[in-house]
Amino acid sequence: MADAEAPRDILFDRARARIAGLNRHFIAGHWQAQQGGAPIPVLNPADERQIGEIAAGTAHEVDAAVSAARAAFDHPGWRAMPAARREQLLLHLADLIERQADEIAAMETLDNGMPFAHARGAVAGAVSAIRYNAGWVRRLGGETVPVSVPGDWHGYTTRDPLGVAALIVPWNAPFAITCSKVSAALAAGCTVVLKPAELAPMTGLRLAELVAEAGFPDGSVNVVTGLGSVAGAALVAHPDVDKISFTGSTATGQGILRASIADLRRVSLELGGKSAVLVMEDADLRKAVPGVAMGIFGNSGQVCAAGSRLFVADAIYEPFMTALLDFARGLRVGPGIAEGVVMGPLISAQQRDRVLGYIEAGKREGATLALGGDCPDGPGYFVNPTIFVDARPEMSIVREEIFGPVLSVMRFGDADLDALARAANDSVYGLSAYVWTRDLAAAHGLAKRLRAGSVKVNGAGMEFALPFGGFRQSGLGRENGRYGVEAFTETKAVMIAY
Structure with a gap:
């Protein structure tokens, strides 16, 4: 039965069953169970009842996920993938989400508490964001620059993917923000380690299932669940992460910025507001x-x-x-x-x-x-x-x-x-x-x-095509639109004498 035809009670029963099965990390294309320690319960904030549990990731799982993302980034299957193929994968992912939109929205309602109509709108926005970002895959070019130095030169720029992107998302709009960040990073050519918020992690894990179904190479998208103070901190501190994209509180963003100073990793922060x-x-x-x-x-x-x-x-x-x-x-x-x-x-x-x-x-x-x-x-x-x-x-x-x-x-x-x-x-x-x-x-x-x-x-x-971000303590950088995709790239200048 299609989501559009499913009665409301059946839809939410399906969502509960889906949530109950999402209790592992997704690393290098495989689901990995809890390695020691106690899992983290996930509650429905509307009735305070447990709806599922997630694995409590540690530095060990984070290291495995970052290593998988690095291997995928360096592999020709991703690095040399034609832009049209990467665009196609993102569009296929958007189609898969759209087909499961009501079930995903029901999961979001149970996990986050937002009204179902609001959740449906958020999932529709996520689909639109992925399709928008997919459109930039074949348009992220540089420019030819007139050269004034003596001799015959050809000068131009390119936009190169930064590498492994650590994406840390909040609990207030988990699926929409996750899809925006993940699709922007992939469109730019990066690989991803996603850390969902422990208070509302379930649709991030559901996205991992759909990423695998869409045919993305193993390791291009990895998901590690756990506490921000443990898994999130390990991800931010990992030396093989090239880019950190965080949405959340200003205090946590300030901590992430301090952690990035030693090796000057690229950081985007979408923080608080008043x-x-x-x-x-x-x-x-x-x-x-x-x-x-x-x-x-x-x-x-x-x-x-x-x-x-x-x-x-x-x-x-x-x-x-x-x-x-x-x-x-x-x-x-x-x-x-x-x-x-x-x-x-x-x-x-x-x-x-x-x-x-x-x-x-x-x-x-x-x-x-x-x-x-x-x-x-x-x-x-x-x-x-x-x-x-x-x-x-x-x-x-x-x-x-x-x-x-x-x-x-x-x-x-x-x-x-x-x-x-x-x-x-x-x-x-x-x-x-x-x-x-x-x-x-x-x-x-x-x-x-x-x-x-x-x-x-x-x-x-x-x-969505307009940039989103803040002045002052509301953050650094911009998300959404062309700016959001370019945030996962580095500009390279090339000079060739002929």
């Missing part, structure tokens, strides 16, 4: 209200680019906040497998408690709790949509990344773009910013002034 949202007095409230709400409550606020600092013009503050609070009250919170759910759980008890701690801090620091701040009854790591008003720039809920469904609201009376941009830029982060206005001058003026890697006007979507 994104500003500016609602001007001429904004279309019919669009701005749901846009602002889902910009912080989508995926339960577990989004690095979540719009968590809201600035609203005095002239529309009262009607806007009334509509925003009404909208947020109507959001259904519950298990992602249930119909109509908009907000699922947070990923873990630790993350829920962290978010609740920030909510308490907001109260202590003098912000007014306008909505939420509590948890629904019953099992699961849920936190209701939470909105603070009367927030001030020095408060921890305004300055620090919470990574949960908590919105801090401030108001402004002066529409001077310089002053407004200064307030929005008052952060150690600079990942995204959002502007709601019908004034093109204000839109372009703020886009120019805002210190963020991406600025969205009158919406929250982002085209």
Whole structure:
């Protein structure tokens, strides 16, 4: 039965059965079981029940995976593979994922907690990302450069793959981010060692199954599961890794950067954010209200680019906040497998408690709790949509990344773009910013002034072909688009006398 025809309960039963069988590492084209020690349980954050377990990788498994990736990179089967063949393999992988899309989405819902509709969209985005990156395989050329030195010379550049790429992915959008990173690295000609997040690792292991089915050479993609402090640290420290691509917290990214200094390995870091949202007095409230709400409550606020600092013009503050609070009250919170759910759980008890701690801090620091701040009854790591008003720039809920469904609201009376941009830029982060206005001058003026890697006007979507990354402590480098593929290459200059 095709996924599209499968009843919901059968689909989730299939996903549970698939998850139960994914408990080994994938190294050099083979599945390898736990080597000593206890496996790591994997819980469904919506009901706190164990759905599976993963092997607890150590430096031993990491070394085997990196060695396999190095051997595959040096092997003519990969190194000399025609670009058209590599493109074909990636496109075949995208087709295989598309055929299993609903089952993969169900796995993501059980593993991560996100609503099933959200997971389906994420898998569709992953398929699109792979196909996009596949299109760069035959287009990653250099350029011919006019040469001015004496003599007859031909000067040109090439883009060479860096080598073995260590990819460390987070738990908030595991499958989409994994597919983006893996396909970009493979499109550039690198081989891969993937370390999924231990809190949501299952779709990364499912991807390994599909990579093998697609026909990629053994060792070109390897997956080692385990704790970040053990397997992740061993991968970052491995001397035969040429490139590290990490998405996660700023603190962990800083540690990775320090570990890369000794041998100057190439590093891309997509880190935290505390994104500003500016609602001007001429904004279309019919669009701005749901846009602002889902910009912080989508995926339960577990989004690095979540719009968590809201600035609203005095002239529309009262009607806007009334509509925003009404909208947020109507959001259904519950298990992602249930119909109509908009907000699922947070990923873990630790993350829920962290978010609740920030909510308490907001109260202590003098912000007014306008909505939420509590948890629904019953099992699961849920936190209701939470909105603070009367927030001030020095408060921890305004300055620090919470990574949960908590919105801090401030108001402004002066529409001077310089002053407004200064307030929005008052952060150690600079990942995204959002502007709601019908004034093109204000839109372009703020886009120019805002210190963020991406600025969205009158919406929250982002085209995959555009680069994604941040200023300041939001990271280094860019992912997605041509920039994301080129990040796995090194530029070589060639001069030939004739």
